[in-house]
Amino acid sequence: MGDATKKVATANPKAQFGIVDSNSTAANVYPMQFETEQAAFLAGYLAAGYSKSLKVATFGGQQIPPVTVFMDGFADGVSYYNTVKKKNVQLLGWSKATQKGSFAGAFDSPARGKALASTFVAQGADIVMPVAGGTGLGAAEVAKSSGGKVAIVWVDQDGCQSAAQDCDVFLTTVVKNVTDAVQQAVVTGAKGTALAAAPGYKGTLENNGVSLAPYHQFDSKIDADLKGEVDQLKKDIVAGKVKVESANAPK
Secondary structure, X not given: OHHHHHHHHHHOOOOOEEEEOOOOOOOOEEEEEEOHHHHHHHHHHHHHHHOOOOEEEEEEOOOOHHHHHHHHHHHHHHHHHHHHHOOOXXXXXXXXXXXXXXXXXXXXXXXXXXXXXXXXXXXXXXXXXXXXXXXHHHHHHHHHOOOOOOEEEEEEOOHHHXXXXXXXXXXXXXXXXXXXXXXXXXXXXXXXXXXOOOXXXXXXXXXXXXXXXXXXXXXXXXXXXXXHHHHHHHHHHHHOOOOOOOOOOOO
C-alpha cells in the first residue's frame, strides 16, 4: 500500500496521511514503523529457554520485510540463548543467514497454518511462532490438540486479547503497538499540526512501541530465572549492550 498511498498523497498535498509498516517518501505521509526484531529477540530467547524438546519453529504468511523482521529477531534470540547457555536449541522454518524458510503464502488460511505447524511438531518442535495473521490460528489449533505439549508465540496484538479463545496456548506475544502510534498520529493531525514525514514514528523496546505481552496462563509455568533473564535482556538491548540487527528492519 506504500506506492498507492504516496500517489494519493502527492495528488492531495493539503491533506495528511499516515501509513503503518511502510516508509512512504511523500512529504505529507507520516510513516509508522516498528523495530519488531527487538521484541522478537526476547521471544526467541524465551522460547529457547522454555522448550523441552530443544526445537522451536517459525513460519510467515508471505516473505515480506514486516514478516521476516520478526523471524530474524526470533532466530537471533534463539542463537543468543544457545551462546549464553552453551545449548543447541534448533530453529525450524527460518534461516536468517540465507533468508530462506517456510511461508504459507496467505494471511487468511488457518488450514495452511495448521499444516505447517503440524509438520514442525512432527519434526519435534514444541514452540511455534506464526507470523501470518489469521493463518496462525491453524497453528494454535495444533497446539490446543497437543495436550499441553506445544505452545505458540503470537505476534502483533496480545493474543489473549485478539484471539482470546486460544489464550491457553499462547506463551507470549511479540507486540507491535500500532494502537498508540496511530492514535498519536490521528490526534496530532486532527489538531491541525503538521505531521513530519521524516523520520516519522519508530517503535522500539525503549519507547514501548514493541514489547513482549504478559505470559498470562504460562506465567506460573515459566522458570523465575528465565523470566529474570528476559527482563535483563530487554534492559541490555535498550542500553545498547546487546545489538539486535536485521536487514529487514525499517529503514
